[in-house]
Amino acid sequence: MGAARQTYAAGKVEDYLKQIGRVIVIEGKELAVFRTSGDEFYALENRNPHPKGGPLAEGIVSGHYLYDPLYDWKIDLRTGEVQAPDKGQAAAYPVHVDGDTVVIGI
Incomplete structure (x- = not known):
């Protein structure tokens, strides 16, 4: 069984x-x-x-996908999975909003 996740306040929604x-x-x-x-x-x-790495935070969001301008990769924001024909996986973390605070599980 995996370790329990800690949750962390990550700022306000308006941030x-x-x-x-x-x-x-x-x-x-x-995290991005x-x-x-x-x-x-x-x-x-x-x-x-991607084998050459790089930040994801600079990608372009459309729907629940992130488009990486460096390598022209499409990544599912829900799972971190790179979409075909490319392959790969970015670690995804659960996020929820509690009132006006963004909370992330690690």
Whole structure:
């Protein structure tokens, strides 16, 4: 059985611009947090699964996908899975909104 997740307040909802990634650091992990145009929040490790790496926070959000301009990869914000024909996985973390606070599970 896996270890229990800790949750961390990651700022207020209004701190996050829609469709723009924001980098935060929790427990030494650098995360890219995204707010969609529909006010859904997602958090991925801010490390591109591409062999050459790079940040994910600078990607373009459309729906629940992140489009990486460096490698032209499409990543599902819900799971961190890179979409075909490419392959890879970014670590995804659960996010919820409690009142007006964004909360992330690590």
